[in-house]
Amino acid sequence: NAGVTQTPKFQVLKTGQSMTLQCAQDMNHNSMYWYRQDPGMGLRLIYYSASEGTTDKGEVPNGYNVSRLNKREFSLRLESAAPSQTSVYFCASSDFLQGARTEAFFGQGTRLTVV
Amino acid sequence: KNQVEQSPQSLIILEGKNCTLQCNYTVSPFSNLRWYKQDTGRGPVSLTIMTFSENTKSNGRYTATLDADTKQSSLHITASQLSDSASYICVVSAGGGYNKLIFGAGTRLAVHP
Numbered sequence: 001n002a003g004v005t006q007t008p009k010f011q012v013l014k015t016g017q018s019m020t021l022q023c024a025q026d027m028n029h030n031s032m033y034w035y036r037q038d039p040g041m042g043l044r045l046i047y048y049s050a051s052e053g054t055t056d057k058g059e060v061p062n063g064y065n066v067s068r069l070n071k072r073e074f075s076l077r078l079e080s081a082a083p084s085q086t087s088v089y090f091c092a093s094s095d096f097l098q099g100a101r102t103e104a105f106f107g108q109g110t111r112l113t114v115v
Numbered sequence: 116k117n118q119v120e121q122s123p124q125s126l127i128i129l130e131g132k133n134c135t136l137q138c139n140y141t142v143s144p145f146s147n148l149r150w151y152k153q154d155t156g157r158g159p160v161s162l163t164i165m166t167f168s169e170n171t172k173s174n175g176r177y178t179a180t181l182d183a184d185t186k187q188s189s190l191h192i193t194a195s196q197l198s199d200s201a202s203y204i205c206v207v208s209a210g211g212g213y214n215k216l217i218f219g220a221g222t223r224l225a226v227h228p
Binding site for chain 1: 119156157158159160161164204206212213214216217218219220221
């Protein structure tokens with residue numbers, strides 16, 4: 001059981017380049033999320049998808065776009081990378097968006113450096 | 116502004132010793148509080164979840180407490196092991212949904228032999 005799988009694990013981009021981070025989950029979860037984690041700060045929500053076919057902005061959506069390709073896959077796209085987007089990106093999934101007992105499972109992260 | 120603050124930022128203890136990590140929050144409306152463990156280079160993994168009515172929850176050697184009146188939580192680790200070396204993140208839900216989670220910056224724990 002793989003859980004949440006992110007690709008790639010590491011990436012170096014030049015300023016202005018574009019790329020897509022891929023995320024897939026095999027737990028039949030309805031909701032999926034993209035976070036970024038910066039040194040000394042807590043994880044911040046970029047975008048989320050409460051269910052297949054829906055996406056919404058989180059706390060820090062500027063410079064990113066997302067696609068909920070199907071129930072399993074949720075991708076994050078950087079159209080024109082900037083040094084401020086250097087971070088570790090985590091994808092997560094959960095049964096549902098709501099629920100005090102709902103558990104979220106995280107991928108292993110993608111470490112992105114923009115030079 | 117919703118905030119979650121953790122202390123200390125980092126901690127070094129010897130194997131076999133106990134330790135307690137602190138979390139203070141100003142989050143409204145409060146729904147639940149979670150503690151996660153994050154190993155270096157990995158994603159966070161859930162340790163405990165507590166709702167408003169729960170004031171303690173255990174998961175093996177990990178025991179979390181919650182005081183909703185003072186808006187404080189603690190994570191106590193008993194008989195530490197080398198594998199406990201990780202960051203521990205306190206997360207508060209502002210309203211219940213996963214789109215409403217407020218993450219602390221974490222406490223980095225190092226357990227030395």
